[in-house]
Structures are given as C-alpha cells and as structure tokens.
Amino acid sequence: MFKLYHRSQYLCVLLCIVSLTVTLILTPTFHQKTVASTRTHSAAELRGVWLTNIDSDVLFESDRLKNAIGRLHQLNFNTLYPTVWNWGYTLYPSRVAQRVIGRSLDPTPGLQRRDVLNEIVQQAHRKGMAAIPWFEFGFMAPADSLLAQRHPQWLTSRRDGSKIWQEGTHERVWLNPFRPDVQQFILDLIVEIVGNYDVDGIQFDDHFGLPSEFGYDAYTVALYQKEHQGQSPPSDPQDAEWVRWRADKITNYMQRVFHTIKARKQNCLISVSPNPQRVSYDLFLADWEKWERKGFIEELILQVYRNDINVFISELQYPEVVAAQRHIPVGVGILSGLKNRHVPIKQVQEQVTEVRRHKFAGVSFFFYETLWNLSQEKSSDRQSVFQRLFSAATPRPNIYKGWKSN
Template sequence: MATQFWEKSIEINATLTNLLFKLVRRGLLLCRSKLRKASGIAPSRLIHQGWWLLKKRLLPLLCLISFVAALLLNTFAPAVAQLPPQPRQEIRGVWLSGNDFSVFRNRSKVQAAMSQLRQLNFNTVYPVVWNDGYTHYPSAIMQKMGIPFFFKGTDGQDVIADIISQARREGLLAIPWFEFGFMVPLSSELASQHPDWLTQKRDGTQTSISAAGEVAWLNPFHPEVQKFITELVMEVITQYDADGVQFDDHTSLPVDFGYDKYTISLYTQETGNPPPPNPQAQAWIKWRADKISTFMVDLYQTVKARKPNAIFSVAPNYYDFAYKLQLQDWLNWVRLGIVDELVMQVYRNDLESFIAQINRPEILETKQVIPTGIGIMAGLRNRPVALPQIQSQVEATQQRGLGIGFFYYESLWDIAPEPAAQRQSAFATLFPNSALRDISQNTPRKPSFNTISLPLYTKPSLGQRVRGYFLEMAIAGGKPRRILLDTGSAGLRVPKEFLGNAPIRSTGQNIKEVLSDGTILEGELVYTNIRFGLLPAAEPVPVQIVTSRQCTAQKPNCSAKSGVPFSGIIGVNYFEKSLLYNPLRKLPGNLSNGFIVVGNGGSNNNGSLILGLTADNQAGFKMAPWSKQPEINGVPGNRWDSRLSKVCLTLAGSAAKNSCNGTMVTDTGTINALTEFKSASTAGKLKPGILRSTNALKVAINGIFDYSVTPGTRDGFNRWNLSISPQAELPIFVNTGIAFFDKYDVLFDQVNGRQGFRTRRQEGNKDLLPQK
C-alpha cells in the first residue's frame, strides 16, 4: 500500500505545481503585455483600473516569480517512484462486448463503426474474445477440447480478425479483452469436462452471483487452469498479432472461494496449517492474492517474450474492493511493472461518488507511471444513461489528466435516451482533437518500488532445519522454493531439481564452496533468471547448481552426512571473494542498494526481508562501517569486507574481559553462535565445545549495540560454541548466529559500506526466549 507520506507528497506536489502554473501564466501574460506596450501596442482593455495599477507595481516581481517558477516547475516529483519520464498516451477507448456482436457479425457495419470511432477521435477498441466459457474466435485449443464455436460472422468470417483489421485500417489500437477471466458458467462444456478445475466455498458451494448471473470459478491456483488461460492468451497474441491483451475484474477470485481440495493441500503444504475458516483472514487473503499475482507476472513475461511492445492492460474495480473481496492485488501489479495501462471501472450515477473514486490514491499513483483511464458507463439495454451524466463524468475525468473507456459500444448512441445523431454530436465534442496511440512507444519499465518487504519463512521447501529464515524464490522459471537466507556468505546455490524450464546459460565451470559446518558443495556455475517472491531480478544472475555434497575431513559430522535434503542457500553478504556474488545486486532500481533483515523473535511468525534502503526505513539504526575491498571483475557495485572490527567481547571464564580487538559477522545462516580464539591462552581454562550457563557472554560495539546471552541448550536461541584454532586468520572472531536477529534488526548498506543495528525489544530475557 502507498505510504501516507507518498499520498501527501502527491497532494503537495499537485498543489504546488498548479500554483506555479498559475504564477507562470499570470507573470508571462503580464510580461508580454508590458513588452507590447513598450513596443507601441496598447494593452487590452481593462475592466478594473485599480487592478491594472496594482499589476504595474507588482509587475517586476511577478516577472521574476514566473521566471523562477518556470525553472523550478519540473523539480517536484513523487517521493516514491523516481522514474524516467515516459510518453503518456491518452486512452480513448470503448469495449466491444458480447451484446455488440449483433452489430459486429456484419462486415460493413464493422467498417462503418471503426470509421465513425476514428472520426470521433477515439483511439482504442477492446473486443471481447473470452466470455461464458467460450472463445469469440476460432480457437484450436478449444477445438482440441471438443468445445463448439458459435461466433462466426454473417459471411462465415472470423469476427475478431475483421474487427482488428478494420480498426488498424482506421489507426485504432485493437486490444482483445478476456472478459470472463477465471469465471465460467457451471453449465458450460469447460466446467463439465474439468470439474477438478473448479474451486469452491467452505460450505462446498461452487457458484456465486455476478453481473453475468450465476457463475462458477476456475481455480486460479491450479497449474492446469493457469496453462489453459495462458494458452488462450498466447493464441490471440500469435493468431492476430494483437496490439495487446486486457484483463478485467474477473481475472480474480471472490474472497469466499479457495476451499477446494487442491488449494487446501497447497496452502497446508506451504504454511503448515489448513486454510482458516474465515475467508477474510488477512494471511489467507494475501496468500491467495499473491498466487494470482505470481500467475500474472508469469503471464506478462510470456506475452512480452512473444511481443515485447504488446500492451498488457488491466481494467479492475477500485483497489480496496478488488484486493479485499476479489483477491486482485492490481496496485502491486502496477508497482511490479507488469501493467502497461490501467482502466479502472467506475460505474456510478452520482457525480460526487464518481469523483471520489477517481481521486483515490491508487489512481494518483498509477497515472504517474502508465496511461491510466476511467471506465465510464455509457448505458445498458435495460438502463440507458443520459448524455448530461456522461458529459459531466468525462469532464471530471479529463480535468484530472485521465483517459476514458466507455462500456459499451452499442450504448454510445444506438441504445440511448437521446437520438443517435444527438449522441454522436455530443461525443464529437468530448474529444475535439485527434490523439492516436502507438504501441512502438510501449517499452518495458522497471518496478516503481523504492522499497519492498518480502516474508522470511520459518520452514524450508526441503529438509528439517531447526531454525532459519527462508526466502521464497523461483529459479529459471521453476515453482517457488523456500531457500535459506544466509547473511554470512555470498551467492545462490540450489539443487538441480529447483530449476524450471527457462533458459540457462552454462559456463562449464565447476566450483566448490565449503560451509562453516564443514559441508562441501560442488556444482556448475550457470546464469539464469530468478524471482524473489513476485519480484524478478533485472537480468540473469550466477547460480551454483549443486550436484555433490560431502563433509571435510576436519568436520566429518556435517549436514551432508545427516541425509537431510539440501534446501538451497541464498548468500546475501557483500564480501564476495569471487563469483558467485550476492544476487540482490541484480534487483531493479533502488531495491539493489541494500536490505534489512527483521527477525521473528524466535516465534513461529514470519520475519521479513526489506529490500531497498530509504531515509524512512533507516530511521533508528546505529551504523558501523565496513572496509572497502578491491573490485572483482563481473561483480556489480562496491565490494566490502563486512566483518566488523573493534568488537568488544566479554566471556566469563576466559581471558576475554571487555577485549575490544575482536572481529564479528552477523549470520542468519548459522543456527548456533560461535567464538573462535587463535590462541588457547585467550580461552584460559575454557575448552572447545558448547559453552555452559556459567560462561555468560557479552558482545558489543561501543555506541552501536550491546548484546548479551547466557549460553544454554536451545539450538538457535542460546547455544554457543567455542573453538580454538591456531591456524585462524584473526585473534578473536565472533559469529553471533541467528539468535542475534531476535534482538536486533540488521541493515546492510552496499552503497555506503556500513551495517546498522536497531533494537527490536528490551533486554532482560538473557536466553532470548520468545516473547508472548
């Protein structure tokens, strides 16, 4: 959701911009008038002589203000989305619905309609191609399924091909519209053939009441349903070389649905719990909405791979309704950069209510980055809409710099309370000038997030690790997997079975990594695309495909010996020694500048990984510097030794008494903390192994953090190990382990080379038991 600061900044910027425009206009007009007078050209007749005298006195000041305002006018930009300017093509569209097919089955009527729309300065048509469980075009996919086709033209022609051809001849964009999305009549052949594709409510009900009547819902989480919809979309893009595709409020799921066997099993597998009985439970809403969003990200990428400049259009309801009641997180789609234009449906009779909708924060935000329009009701067969209502809504929309989509064609003038000629004359005044659109300008854009928070799960996709933070990722187009987040190492390392079918560039280079527990990982270095939750990396990243795991001779009881499956590691440290490097470097825009790990306090709740450092989310952190390292060829950005120096250690029973010559790492990849002494004399009487409760321990950096723990027996909470290694590189080395993140939020700043610490809760519970 947009922050309050973001919303307020837009309001302030808009106000300042309008004010400056008025000053510029007033000042320039007066300056021009003064210049004309100096040239012997009399100023225009004045109504109020006193106002003229006032203007004469203030004229030098107004001229100066207008000049300065003209210089400053472009400096006010939204606080969140600092994006390069892109052309804003005004949407002037109309939906061609199933009701219109009595008109569009006739070729001559299609030609006349497209010609007339062009003359009235429309620029886009949205012909329906998916409705009631049937395609409105001859589909090889539906034919293979044995589902009949009913929508031939009067001469047997392909109606959609005719509309697209005639629209292009007139210079209009034709964007096929998948009206029904996941909605389908229960009585349709599709529903009858694939009952396992349908989802249901908790009470077993399979239908809901919609504007289209009683309908069932295809399960948007089912891979076969996703494959079917994707194939239809790609068939249209390929068969007609369409200018784009549009999805409306039915590419969603009513919030009461999702209690079918497949979805219950999937949710239980991923979360460890069955879906809650309350369909509006927040976590249950988010899980389902994110699954639909993941599908839309994949669908967008599939469309763009076939036709990069195709318009990926969305026509939803207003955001609160769409997200909470339809699981359609379209604002997140916009921010992810997968929506090329948006037309929000606002079918209201009352002008005040209409204006309230088009002033919503999500519209203010969206129109900053993509062409944005408002869906206006032109009328229905049983509910015609009078011209004054249409005209007032169009005027309000245009005043806010928004485009327009009318629902639907026949109600523009054929089904209306006024005569057709009067309606057409009125529509001619709505768009007095031509504004044709050009899809060649529709270039891919980056996500508009400055920062985003991703959940860190407590359980991996594979294995039985006691504690850890696991980030959900998709690699090479594979299904999402929960992979261990490791702040103590660099690089992405996964088993081969985590890969999907997306392209992979092999290097033929076999690499070896030795983990702190003595596990040796071996496998090939490759490059491929990855996605963090819903967020794709900007370009392919290096990945080690692990095909062999074994233990070192020094640590024969490593994790490889246990037989537990390897759940993968994503190392996000900036102390890269070679390739692999931290894959977070390849995030788009501001998201690559650093991150914050927020732990879960030792509870079963998720932690979070905050990507993208901003002034707001860095508040409250105390910073410690890293030392800069030489760059490595092929590793983007700065390279840092992220081991903190001048760390003070006090360990009861040892010679370390507030000794401040230690080095430390904060490491989510290590369950239990570790202190390593180079000299046995530093350890004093302590022996290597697990420390006891009598060995109270304190680690601190003066003025930055002060962490203490009483060693115990709980893995990941208070167990602490001691090692004496004469071959060690450093006199005193401390790895605080994952329990440290129960006490502190930890920030990693790869731009400025520093690490931040912010206390999460009060000290006093020395063994860091979960708080209730």
C-alpha cells in the same frame, strides 16, 4: 432629488445588466468548458470503447461491425477493446479451445465461418486505431458450459462446497486460478492470440482474479496446508492472511503471464481494467496495485461506474491511482449505460470533463451499444456530444511511443 434618485437607480440597473451580459458572454457554458478542455488537454488521449457480445450484436455481422468501427473512427475514437473470451468460448477460431473445450469457436450463428478478431484488428489498423483483445470472463464460466462439464475438477468452491456464483439471472462457476492446468489453459489462449494476430495489447480485468468467498476446493486447501504446516485455511474468507495468500498466488501468475507475453512480443501492451483497488483486492483477490508496482501493468483503465459526480471524483483521488499515474498511462472507464440502465449523455460528458481536469490519460466507455444505440435519448444527439468531446483526432498514449506522465 426624486429625478436624481431615479436616475441613480436607473444607472445602477443599467450597470447590473451590462455586468451580467458581460459575465454571460465571458463565462463558458458547460458545453464550452467541455470544448475548452478538449483543446487544452495533452496531445495524446485514450478514447476507447469495449465491444462485447452481451446485450450487443455489433460482433455478429461483418457489415455491422465494419460500420461501427467506421463511425467510431469518424468520431475520433482511437482504441477498441473487443472481447475474445466470454461465456466459456473464444470469439475467434482457437485450436486451444478445440483441444480443451471441444469447440473452437462460440456457437452463435453470426460468428460462424468468420474470424471476428482478425476483422477487428485489420479494420482498426487501417484507420489508425489500436485493437486490444479483452479476456472478459477471465477465470469465470457459465455453470452449464462445455468447459465446466468437461473439466469439473477445474472448478473451485466455497467453504460449504457450493460452486454457483449468481450474476444477475445467470449461474456462473469459477475456474481455480491456483491449479497449474487451469493456468496453462488460459496462458495458452493468450499466447495463441499474441502469436497469431497483430494485436496492440491484451487486456484483463478483475475477473482475472477470484471472488474471495471461493478457494475452499480440495486442491487449494491441500496447497495451503502444504505451505502452513498442515493448517487448514481460515473459515472466514475475508481473513487478512488468507486473502493475502490467495491474492499473492494470482500476482505470481500475473507475473508469469507478463513475461510469457513479452517473450513473444515485447511491445504488446499489458492492459488491466479493474474496479477500484479495495473492491478488486477484497472481493476478487486481484491486487492490481501490487501488479502495477511490480511493473506488470503498462496501461490501467480504472472502472469508475458511478452516478454521483462527487463519488466519481473521489475514486480518481485514491493514493494508489495517483501513484499509478506517475508510472503508466491511466485512463478511466466510464459507464455509458446498460441494457436496463440508462445513463444520460450529460453525465457522460461531465465525467469526461472531470477525467481531463484530473489529468488522466483518457477514457474508455462500457459499452459500445450504449454509446448511442441502447439509450432513451436520440442517437444523433448523443453522437453530437461525442463529436464535440473528441473534436479532433489524437493518438493514444503508449509507453512504447514516448508517453510521459504529467
């Protein structure tokens, strides 16, 4: 009896060990799950990255830029979103900027006697990658910029008359998106790029709106009064009708931008990379949900810069996001880090997996430098993860090239 008990106990233990071993063999690890998702997701996938001149020098030297694009291509990225409008300057030689600002190019030494946008477009296309210039600053400008100094009447203000919008340690101002001359300036920059470069699209974000606390300048107040029987705008900047009125004006401008681009280059994609709708609309008057419903957006990349994976997932499930997925390619913007904010590669990997699980069109990372250069982790380790995530080359989804919703 004693021996039988121990034999039974031994068999039970043995069976448990065998069962556990089989489970460990058959159950994929986090890495294996990621690789599996790589193998089973749709053939087309957006794999993008934003290239900026803030906390990054990738644009300031031709060889550095060439090497960066080459490495991204080796890791099977397929889309570049380079900034072309930042800090009140263009990052390409611009006749429009020369006429309006008095300077045709950002004065940073590394950009002189070069056309960075042309370099990016040429190198990207040689490697089968898309190049979609990004209007990073939108209607925003540094408070001390030549643009603000030369055109003070273009600036909008709060109800108390103040104009400065603090962004970290930087003082910004906002161009008035309701003024025809401001609208024409931005539109001229867009047309200049579409007409002079073989770009695959143009991208805007919620800087193509306006912080909702602004809009109390004399021009906008007079325009509101004209359309409201002399009544002044509400004192509360979050008043629902006042928010809607301004947001609709920006939507009307977005419509004009869309049709102007299409008149010059029909297959030039209109890409928008906003915050979630409630932030974009309530805080920046950029009603991308309406833009999408009206057909003014042909690619949406939702900025979901969240650390908590449950919060991250919840942002992917809002009705307006799900609805957009049925109409156009919708990708997810993932934060790979900031200069003073490290994001572990495990978090990046986990978020990419969730994006694929929810059948989004792909991902884009903000920003290039923090993919593997600005990080507390080894550059080689982070690059190895991207190599596993993007183990094979794939085309980007494009509504002009047979894209269909899942």
